[in-house]
Structure formats: structure tokens, C-alpha cells
Amino acid sequence: MTLLEVKDLSVVYQTRKGFITALNNISFELNRGNTLGLVGESGCGKSTLGMALMRLLPGNASIIKGNLFFENQDLLKLTDDEIRQIRWKKISMIFQAAMNALNPVHRVADQIMEAITTHNSSLLRESAIKQTEKLFDLVNIPKRRMTEYPHQYSGGMKQRAVIAMALACRPSLIIADEPTTALDVILQSQILESIKLFQKKLNLAILFISHDIAVVADICHDICVMYAGELIEYGAKEKVLGAPVHPYTKTLISSYLTLIRDLRPLKPVQDSTTSHISNPDLCCFLNYCPNSEKICRNQKPVWVELAPDHRVFCLLANKIYNG
């Protein structure tokens, strides 16, 4: 059952130097209880997408096109009051920098309770406290630390508190924006384990945003690969990671170092952050693509469906797929 459907979403930022396209025609779906991984390098627009879903884009960004269907209503058509009802109650977020996501002058438990009481104003204070206690139990933080302030928590504990807060209203969708990036490997694997656990227990849908393809591979069912504001490959994890087609996806996977595979991976392509956009109509990866052919320079790329659960945004997709 489709919980979230993003259709042709485009977002631009207005800057001093003119308009910058942050997201270009993004479309994907997310089913209830599923995890969708959104992977891409820094600056590819993946965080913008997360904020756009919450309608929390900064003032200089605007959604110029597209629809966001959540539980069959278009989020973009809701009034500010209506979207406020949906935030956190239906869609909540785990932020990248947990240390900054908590307000330093309020107690941690109060901040979690605030989320509960805001969306359930009839709730008594005692039962809100009870619920908060349960959340602390769930994420394994001792109850005696409920009255403490964020600065008294360690990094991993803050991250767990943020997760507890995200679960506070039993949302159906959680957007996790690089939730483990700042953490050490061992801590990261613990947090990922617990996210997986909650997801099964609560039947959550998660949109997992990360730059680390291995983390995404670990936790997600489906994967979106983004590059320079565009979606370039989308499909089930086994397909996208097992048989990547888009040259960029291939590069991304090959540049990932594993513990088991050969020591020498493919020679990676050029430094990609210099300038992406030569011609907005052409393929965004054109300048760095090792496979590019003449057709790529003359024609817009198209979506090629290789399988029901595997789509690639590349003119040469079939050719590459068939060897």
C-alpha cells in the first residue's frame, strides 16, 4: 500500500547569483512499513528533499512543480494549520546533528513530552509522562536521566533521545536524515539495529537519507540514487546494488571499500563537485561519464524500466544492462 508518493517534485533556491535547481523532477513511492534509502553525495539535494516533504524548506527555496501525496492527500495543497497537524503526528524526522536538534535550555523529557501534548491536547500530564517514560525505555535510556538537559547527555544518548522523540506520536513515516553520520562505527551499528527493530515493531515507513551506500544497503528495502538534484536510478535494493546500471551508481558502489572484495576497485572518475550543469536538458552526469556516447550529447535522458522494480535514468541503460 502506497503511503507516500512523490511526483515530479522540483525545488529551486533563489540566490544572489540567480536560481539554482536543487531538485529536478523527482518521483518515487514509499509503501507502508518499507524503508527507502536515498543515497547521494553531499550537495546532491537529498536533504532538501527531506525538508520539502515536511514543508520546512528555508525561505529562499520554493517548490515550483510536483505533488506530494501522503495518505492520498497532497501535502502541498494543505494550509499551514493542516500541515502542522500532520507534522510529527504522521511524519516525523530524525535529524543529522542530534546535538543541535535538542534545545539546550529545556529538559530532554520535556521536549519529548511537548511533541506528545501538542498533538493530543486532551492528554493528561501524568499519562504524557508515562508515555515519555515508555519511550525512554524503548530506546534504552535510564529513566533517571529524564530530567536532565541535553548537554548532560553523551553523543550516542542524544541520538537515541532524538529517535525517541521521533517515535513519540507513533507516526507512519519517519524521515531519517543521516542519523548516524556523526557517530562511531560501533555506535552506528547499534543505532541502525535499533531503528530496524522499531520499524518491524511499529510497522513504520522510513525514508533513510545517507551518503553512505553501505549503511543504506544495510537498512533499506528500496534505493534511490541521486546525483546533482536528479534521481538517476531507483529500484529494489538487490537490483540497484546487485546489478547497477547507471554509470554513476557503478562509480559510487565501486568507490566503496569493503572488507571482503578485491583491494583495487575501479579507478574512480574525476572530482565531481566542480560543475555539474553544462546544459540543464542533458544528462547531469555527462561530463564525468565513462560510458558517454554521442547520443548523450544530443538527447535528453529518459527513464528506462529494466524490471518492474528497477528504473534507470539513462539513454544507454539497455545497452549497459545487456552487457
Add this chain to the structure above:
Amino acid sequence: MKTTTKLIVELDHIRKVYRSKQTFFRSDQKKIIALECLSMKIKRGEILGLVGESGSGKTTIGRLIVKLENPDTGKIYLDDKDISLLKRNSLKNFRSRLQMIFQDPYQSLNPQLSVFDTVVEPLIIHKIGDSTSRQKQVNQSLELVDLKPPADFLDSYPHQLSGGQRQRVAIARAIVLKPEFIVADEPTSMLDATVQLQIFDILLELKNKLNITILFITHSITAARYLCDRIAVIYRGHLMEQGPAQDVMTNPKHPYTKALIDAHPKFGYANKKQYKTLLKTQREPVNGECCPFFIRCEIAKMGVCDIKTPELKKKHNHHSVACFFS
């Protein structure tokens, strides 16, 4: 490249304690032990990977070696010479032999200086060559780090460059004096995965072409595996395991190393936990001497691990471990 066995740097029972700064608001001092009686040897011409979590003291080792900080006790030798005795001229000479590459390329370049000014500065300070030969040396080092053609980059300012390019400029600055030893402190942790490999390749090239010894500090065990000849695993200021890279990766002895390897996401290979280490979190901390990993270790035994700190013992083939049960 394990042809020479000559040592270049040796750390001898280094201890370093940080005192929390007496900030404006807090008067009590907290002691944070960064390194505890740590000894280590680095051989000429190798890349030694120092793997550890944040706060393990791995960066401190790098900073001590290049003399950005001084140890509380213990000695550091460069070619058998105690570096704590260096003063003025000999210190300046020392500076030209050891260099460092920092973690964050967005912070390690002066935003007010162009690429040329950044890279040429060490030459000016050490009064090497005249302006034409300096120009040439700068070009050479830029080419070495794959910023080609150098002329395109000389006049740029850091904010005009991408993260990967900045890190290359930082490497160019480090090698312009032709040092023998470079400390690379997590040089790629702020960079994208695709760029990361290019930086690694440059480091490998430095080792192979210029015969530079590199201490590669990282939190990523896979990066260490990719790049290093030897790996040393550090935990809370103690060396836990040390040995040839291949050995340590395929046949880890210490439970902590096993945990690190297990925690690493197994890309596309299901969720196999090779060593099935379940870290304990609820063990009571012990006052006084004990194994530093005692609180989190699954296989620790009361009466052994909580009364003594294990020594780093050689097992076989240059592979040594600090654990009673390995």
C-alpha cells in the same frame, strides 16, 4: 614495500593527559587520559594505519609526533634522536622533515591566501630557492597531487575549490618541502566516497614515488585495509592490536578489533556477523588497573581482566595483541 626495517619514528611509553580547560564557568578540572603508556614503532617507507574511534587518542599520537603538542611523560624519537630536545634551528629543520595533513579541508587552508601562496609558504619560511625555483617547486607538487595543469589553480582561493581539490592543495603544501614523514589525520572523512579513493591513490603514490613514510589515522577499518602495510588498533589511549594489515583484517585477535570489523556495514553481503561479538554495556567499571576494554568486553573474566592491564604481546609474524585471551 617492506624492504627496509629501519625505524623512522619511535614512541616510547607516551602518556598524555588533557585537563579540561578552566572555562569561564567551570572551575573543576576534569582529567581526560588521551594516551596511557603507549609505545609504537613506525618503519621507514611504510604506511601505518592507526584505527580507532573518536576520543581514542589516535589524533593525539599524530599531533605528538609532529610536535604540535608535547607528551606528559615518555619520549619520541625521530631517527633515534629525542625530539623534545629540539630548539630553534634544529626544530625548524625537524619541521621540514615531518608534515601533517588535516582532517577538514575546509578549515585547513587560510581563506585569505591563494593556492600559490598557501603552497609556497613553507619554501619562503625555510628560505629555499628564489622566486623562479619556488614557482617550479610549487608546480611540481601540484602536479603530484593531480591538480593539472597547475596554472589553472595557482590563483584560486580556497572557496573556489571543491573539498577534494582543497585536500589536494593541503597535501601539496605538505610535500613541497619534500618531507620524509607525513601524518595524515583522517584526510578523507569529510569527503565524498568517490573523492576519497583519489586521495588514497595520491597517498599511495607519495609512498611509492617519493618514499614518504605515512602514518594514516582513520576511524574506518576498510580504509586502513585498502591503504596500509601495517595496522594498529587503538582504544582509549591503549594499543590493542598491531600487525600486518592483511593479518589483522583476516585474523583479528582482539575482541575489540573483532567488534570493529563486525560493526562495519557489510555491503551487499547480508548481515553476516563474522565474529558475533556482542558488546556488553552494563558491566560495572573498575577503579584502578584493569583492561581498558573490560567494561565492554564479552569474553572478559573477573579476576583476570579487572585487576591487570594486559601488555602488548607478540603472537606471531609481527602480529601482537594486548589481551589475556587471544
Add this chain to the structure above:
Amino acid sequence: MELRKYLFRRLIEITIIFFVIMTILFLLFRLAPGDPVSRMVDPSMTPEDARHLISQLGLDQPLYQQYIIYLRNFFSGDFGVSFHYGTSVMGIIWDRLPNTAILFTTSIILSAFVGIFLGKIASWHKDKKIDTWLTLGALICHTLFLPWLALIMIWFFAYKIGWFPLNGILSPEIWIQTDACFFSKLIDVLHHLILPLATLFLIHFGSYLLIMRSSMLDTLKEDYITTARAKGLKEKIIRNHHAAPNAALPVVTSIALSLAFSINGGALTETVFSWPGIGRELVFAVSNNDYPLAQASFLLIAAVVLLSNFLVDILYAYLDPRIRY
């Protein structure tokens, strides 16, 4: 416990600073060119009295002994006798202190509250009309030349419209009446208070507004504000409950740091409005070469600044849990 330790340390620091200032002042008065005796001894005294005072202050003895006498006098609350009034300096100061305290503290507290409140509003409506007007108004108020503003206030509200008395702290005709009740006296003082208070208020609130506005704008960029938004909180709660408490912290600090500068304004206001406070007394003493009075008022003002800094430290600790725990 942390907090108590910290405040104790601050107290010690403040005491040391005060001693240094005392010493500097002592040296200035004894070592400045000219005869130190003439600065300490009232020229209108009889020679015997003068000789007595000289030996009492130790002016005929070496410097360090003078310093010891100076310190001893200070701790016994003896600042000598004012040349102009001919009475004990201590008495004069005790008499003036409440007046200054009323004027200065009310103006600072009032302008801090209004400034912080309006700064919050302005930042919330950034780049809208209300923000532009508030910012512009604050800028102008902040840069108005205080004595001039005071003169204009007197000229307009006291002279042209006649709503308020020209200057002073009380109207003699009320105080002469023996049967005047306390309430009417109070009203009279308040009536006199309004103009100087308004002057100081206008000058201070502008700067507090500007600081609060920019601090608030910084705070609104923080991640926890985004979290609050994502939590679906009402905008008003985000502003008042999440942003403002954090944004007010730097404002508190900067109020403390600018306190000494604010004292300048206080002295000017007192002088123009003939408000019998310490600041006016200091200006008056300096014009009349009344050295004992000048010295004592300056010391007192320094002490007041230091003490209020200490109070602000306590307030800050109360507002910021990162210091409390």
C-alpha cells in the same frame, strides 16, 4: 554546587578588580602633578584644622603609609569631608545613592524588557514593515545624543506642554507641608522621575532591541528551531518558548558589558535634570574641585558596576542550564 563555586570565584575576582581600581585611584590622586595636599585638604580650612587633617591622612608620611591609612579609612567608611558641602562625604553619598538606584535600575530593567520583547517581534517579522520601522526607530533612539535628548524633553514636555516639572526630584511646596501624606510625596517623586526615566529608557532600549533582533535571527537558524517546526508546534510557541530563551542569553551578557557605558548616560541625565544622584554629584565635584567627593563617587560607581555584573552573572546562570548543571 558548580554554580556556587563559580559565583564564589567571580566574587573573589570582582573584589580583586575593585582593589586594583582603588589603588589606581589612590595613586592618581597622590601622584598627579601639583600638590596632593591641596587636593585632600579643604582650602577654606583654618591652618590648625588643615595641619590636623594632614597628619590624620598621613600626607606628611611616605606613600605606603598613606596607602594603609587610605585603606583603613575606606573600610571604616570614612571618605573625608566634602570641600563644597562641608559635611562627611559618606553621608552625602548615602543620601544620593537611592535616587541613582531608582532612576538607573528602573530604566535598565524597563528598557531591557521592552527591548527584548520588541527585538523578538522585529526578528520574527524580518524584512516586513514592522521590522523595518522598529529597527529604524531603535537605530535612531540608540544614536540620539543623550544630553540633547534630555534638553529637548525638558523643552517640549516641561516647558511647552508643561506636563512635567522642569527638573529636580521633588517640589518643595509639597514637602514643606508637614501634613503631606506619604502617598502624595510618592506621586511627586514619580512625577519628577518620568522625564529622566523616559530619556534613559529611549537611549537604552534601542540598543537592546538591536542586539536581541540579531541574536534572535541567529537562533532561528539553529537546528532545534527546525526540530520545533517539524514537531508541528505553533509558531508562537516556537518563538516564545524555543527561540527567545536562547536568544536572550547574549543580550544579557551584552547588557552587563555595556553597563559601564550606560553609567555615562546616567550621569549626564542626572546632571541635565538636576536629579540628585551620584553621577551628578561626581560631575559637580569635578567642576568644583571637590576631590574627596569626586574620588568617593567614582569608587562607588565602579563598585556598582562590578556588583551589577555579578548580579547579571547570577541571572545568566539562572537562564542557562548549561551553567547551572
Add this chain to the structure above:
Amino acid sequence: MVTNTSDSMAGALDMLPKKRQKISAFNEKWLIFKENFIGRAGLILLSLFALMALLSFIPPLIDPMYHPMTGVDPKISCSVGPSIHHWLGTDFIGRDILSQLLAGAKIAFMVGISSAFISIVLGTSIGMIAGYFGRYIDAILMRLADIIMVMPTLLVVLIFSSLFGQLNIWTIVLVIALFRWPGVSRVIRAQTLTLKQRPFIEAAKLAGASPIRIILRHIMPNVLPLSLLYMTFRVSSAIIIEAALAFLGFGDPSSVSWGMMLQWVWKTGHMFQAPYWLLPPGICISLITLSFYMVGRAMDEVLDPRLRKEDD
């Protein structure tokens, strides 16, 4: 030390061909500044005041009776309102108010800029030294700053003038400067401390650079914009303090300043009768502080993203 400075000179020479890029970076900043309404208004006001200061040399040339200090209109010996001969009227002994006003602009600029400059140079270097060297040097310098900071500058100058007699204008400038640096040095010190932790300073250290070189070549260029910003605020406060001092009757009697004009209005009891005399000096003082302040605020907005978030 000497060799080091000559080295940085050589560095500066090496830099010459690249000047253009720096200038274009400056141009960019200038464009942002120009877009800022407050900054533009401030600059326009400032140039008007500068024009006033320049024009102040003219009135005495026309007729000695227009000399701001000594000139007295022989036909008038009391304060009268604006007329053809005296566009803004005269003061209580028949001196021309307009020429006094023009002369006041000159004094305001002189006092403001020179005292702000001295206190900025002091504050920046003390801040950098305290921040870079830390330890006891830092402790001593910052305690010194604390002590100076709790002394109200105006009252300090008052005490000085009571002890040393009438102060001349340059002494006033100097005393104001000496008592207004701690605020600057606190800011610069904080900035230096954050810079010091940045790896590019450590990289320079590893390259063998001496502390002097690090301060001059790596720290100073990065804190200079901030000092410049604080200079505009210090100009404002110096002008205000000098005016207040003159208003209380402790100004330099050999020159006319706006504060002194206000004092004359006030002390001679003309404030209720002669608004033409009361208004202009007050407006001028307020406006000139306002315009410096506006320029400062606009600069703040231009510089801020760089100072806080670095380059991007």
C-alpha cells in the same frame, strides 16, 4: 624577527600579479554593501558631514566675523534667529552658528576617527596577542581589560581633567582611546581563539612559521574585517564621549565642538528661547553617530556570513 618580516615582504611581492582577484572579491563585497539600504544611507550622510568639515575652512575667509571662535558680529551682541547674514542665527555674543556648526564637523571627524583608530589598533593587537599566546599573557591582558571595562569612560576623563586641569583635544582623544579598547580586544581575542584552533594555523606552525609570521600573515587578515567593523562603532562612541565632555564644560576651550555649542545654549539659559540654536548641534551629533552606526551595521551584514560560516 627582521628576516621574518622581510620574508613576508617577499611573500607580498609574490602576490602582486594576483592582486586583481582580491580586488574583484572586494568588489563583490562592495556590491552587496551597496544593495544595503542602511549602508547606502549611512554613506551618503557621512559624505555630507565630510563636506561640512571641508566647508568649515571657508567662513573665516569671507569675513573674520564668521570665525567660529573669535568672530563676533559687531552689530549683534546677543542671540538672534536666522537672517541673511547669519543663516542659522548667532549665539549669545553674536557668533555665527553655521560656521560653528561647520567647525564642529571637523572636530567630530578628527576626534572620532583618530581615537577610534588608536583604540582599534590597540584592541586588535592586544586581542591577537592574548588570544594567540594564551596562558599568563592572556590572563594578564584580559584582567587589565576587565578593569578598564568597568570604568565609565566619560567619568574617567572627568577625573583626569579635574586632576590635570583643562585637557586639550588630543589628550581627550588619547584618553578615550586608552579606555575604549577592551571591548574590541575581547572580540578579536575570541575570534583569534577560534582561528587558532583551525588547522591552517597549525599547518603554518608545522611549516616552521614563527609566531610573528602566523599572527601577521594568517590571523590578522582574518580578523581585520572585524576590527574595521568595530572601528565604525568606536568612532560613534568617541564622538559621543567628546561631545558629552564638552557639554559638561570640560572640552578643549580652543576649539568649537558641537557639544560645546549645546553647553552654551544650556548654560546661558537659551534653550527655551532659541530652538534655532538648540536643534542644529544636537541633530548633527545624533546624525553623525547614526551614520557611522549605519555603515557599521551594513558592514556587519556583508561580513557576517564569512566570519561565521567561512567561505561558502
